[in-house]
Amino acid sequence: MAEAQARPKGFKLLKAALRTRKSASMLAFGFSSGLPFALLIGTLNAWLGEVKINLATIGVLSWIGLTYSFKFLWSPVVDRVELPGLAKIGRRKSWIVLCQAVMILAFAALALTNPVTNIGWFAIFAVIASFASATQDVAVDAWRIDVADEQTPVELLSAIYQFGYRTASIVGGAFALFLAARMSWSLVYLLMAGFILLALFVALTAPDTERPPKGLMNELLSQPGEIQPRTRLVALAIVLVAWAWAIITIGTFMVSMLGAQQEGTKAPSVADFTKELGPWIIVATVFVPLVVAATMNWLKARGKSVTTEADTSHSSGRTAANQMYGALISPLAELSGRLGWGVLIIIGFILTYALCYNIWSSFAFPFYLDYLHYTKDEVAFASKIFGIFMTMIGISLGGYLFAKIGRFPTVLIGAILPPTGNLVFADLAEGGPNIDAFAHLLRLDSLAVALGSDERMVRLLLAISYENISTGIALTAFVAYLSSIISRKFTAVQYALLSSLTFLVGSLGRGVAGEAFDTLGYATVFRYTAAFGFLSVLFVSLEWIRSNASERRSAREAAGSSTSAEMSNPTT
Structure with missing residues (x-):
């Protein structure tokens, strides 16, 4: 029997991987992730500065940055929710295509809005674009890990992603500034929306992975030896309270940044917010769920608060609780249990x-x-x-x-x-x-x-x-x-x-x-x-x-x- 061919290394592996549809799609996804970030976090400042927008806009721009910092708060939705009408194009692709479509519309809306006379709407369109961009990042990161295999390993896909991302930084940064010196900012952002449209067409042809069977989480949690529903509900309540506090705190801060500032009062500062409340938000959204998840693993390993027979209850409330448990606690329980x-x-x-x-x-x-x-x-x-x-x-x-x-x-x-x-x-x-x-x-x-x-x-x-x-x-x-x-x-x-x-x-x-x-x-x-x-x-x-x-x-x-x-x- 002939020996299996050894996996290529170095440039041979890179050359082999770049021939695949996965790697080409990864390059486009990296570009689609990097372009809106460059346009919203850096280049937008140049536009607003050129038209002499006042310092209140700094609050809006700070809000834009926070969407990337706290994207994990809505990542369970991306992981679990099946999009009506779009789900048939792929588990991850459906979210990527949706986010790209929203970004195209948001950038077009920015291009058609005068920030001097309509700064409120301009800010809303910018936030919509950043929210879609951060959500796309969640889906793209998941896609990269899901589709990796021996021919296109995750390490190589990650390098290709970074290459596409940095290319987009040039396009959305230096190239956009070069264009802005020769045409209006509105035309620049319309052109950038066109680049995202090209990435959308690539996304439609990308491979994808299968969605887990419906009802799988309910089936897994109903097996004998799983944590009892009542204990799971207590754990879920603790995590929900912690996340709700974080979301409300962040939301209140965001609203305060957009609100009109009274004369003589200091505008809200992201630096002060992150310094004073940032550590507690990390505790609430990361360490509290991690401790809860580790506690569930500890109870399960010792046979405490676990079911002795299959759970046959199939109420809508139980199903909803199981889905939330599977979205918020099970991922960290798996991570802490494995590591x-x-x-x-x-x-x-x-x-x-x-x-x-x-x-x-x-x-x-x-x-x-x-x-x-x-x-x-x-x-x-x-x-x-x-x-x-x-x-x-x-x-x-x-x-x-x-x-x-x-x-x-x-x-x-x-x-x-x-x-x-x-x-x-x-x-x-x-x-x-x-x-x-x-x-x-x-x-x-x-x-x-x-x-x-x-x-x-x-x-x-x-x-x-x-x-x-x-x-x-x-x-x-x-x-x-x-x-x-x-x-x-x-x-x-x-x-x-x-x-x-x-x-x-x-x-x-x-x-x-x-x-x-x-x-x-x-x-x-x-x-x-x-x-x-x-x-x-x-x-x-x-x-x-x-x-x-x-x-x-x-x-x-x-x-x-x-x-x-x-x-x-x-x-x-």
């Missing part, structure tokens, strides 16, 4: 892995322009054009490393590089003596002079090159690893919940970092954030050890089962 105490390592990994670039990214322009005194043209080229291409190189390297050296070595590299990048920026803040020495060693300073530039620009480009390449590798590693630990039974909820932690820690950290930059200076804060960022190396190492131990344990159990089977069926 055990390792779920705390995962949370530590998530909170620290993206810390460096999540916190300081909002302060990049003030650092370059006000502190280092680079011109706007220099910063635009270095950050928006040169920097994004460096990020794409990093993303490509991340995908290659995953295929070539494996998962954990790549994740570890992604943990080490960004904190080191903060040390590079600390050097830049102090005049760049080490960067200059490196540039001189490679004769890059002489090359810059020959090309009509100077060592100051070389200094900036080298710092941005290192940061963006390392960030590209780290982001690819982060998305791919997080995707690999998600259960396909609860894809949307688990991924949305865990990935949202990175947005929340970024928001919380930026509130603290802003004050620290003012009081301690850039170089000192860069070194502090690098030190905290290196904590991710510890969590990655702990997770590597835990994962290897789990794999060895599974191998021993499989070997034991095989031996038992051979002994019970001796060969004659």
Whole structure:
């Protein structure tokens, strides 16, 4: 018998995967996710600033950012609800297509609305677009994990997703600004809506996975040995109260930002909100459900508060409660049951892995322009054009490393590089003596002079090159690893919940970092954030050890089962 053909690695794997419909669809989905984010979070500010909109709009823009931070709150709907009329095109595709259609209409509405005379409607259309964009992200993340296989592994799909996302950042950022200098903002946003329409056509041809059978959750929860309905109801009530408090708190804050401000009163601040209430929202929406889910696993493992026979009740109330339990608690129960105490390592990994670039990214322009005194043209080229291409190189390297050296070595590299990048920026803040020495060693300073530039620009480009390449590798590693630990039974909820932690820690950290930059200076804060960022190396190492131990344990159990089977069926 011929031996099975070995799975290709490195560029051979990349080449093979890019021939598939899944990878082509992933590129389009990455573009469709990145474009609205770039248009709503960054480019929209340029439009509003150009037409002299007052500072009250900052509240609306802050609201737009919060939809991405708290998308996990409605992720159970995306995971469980079957869309009437659209469900036949696919489990995940139906949600992706719906969100893309809403974004097209919302961007068209923005294009047809004058923000100077109709800022209220303009804000509403922007929020609708951001809500649809964040919801699309939930569905796209779930799709990526669901369709991954040996030919197109999740690591490669994650790299392709990041590549499409960063391409969209150029289109929605630098290219949109380029167009806006030559045509009206309305035409620019209509053109961007056209790009999303192209992505919608690709989505219609993408493959998808089957939806679980209807009534499966009721059937599973009615089996003997499951948690009793009354206990499940108590657990569900605790989680619902915690989530309701979080949703009401966030909703109240959002409404207050849109409301008219009385003279002499301070406008609501997202930084203050995330600093004061953000940690409690994380506790309410993540840790409370996680503790409840772990408690349910503990009771079930010890045979306490469990049913002794099949539950034959099929009331509408019981069905609704089971569906809510399956949407809110079962995903975390599965995660904590499968990972055990390792779920705390995962949370530590998530909170620290993206810390460096999540916190300081909002302060990049003030650092370059006000502190280092680079011109706007220099910063635009270095950050928006040169920097994004460096990020794409990093993303490509991340995908290659995953295929070539494996998962954990790549994740570890992604943990080490960004904190080191903060040390590079600390050097830049102090005049760049080490960067200059490196540039001189490679004769890059002489090359810059020959090309009509100077060592100051070389200094900036080298710092941005290192940061963006390392960030590209780290982001690819982060998305791919997080995707690999998600259960396909609860894809949307688990991924949305865990990935949202990175947005929340970024928001919380930026509130603290802003004050620290003012009081301690850039170089000192860069070194502090690098030190905290290196904590991710510890969590990655702990997770590597835990994962290897789990794999060895599974191998021993499989070997034991095989031996038992051979002994019970001796060969004659």
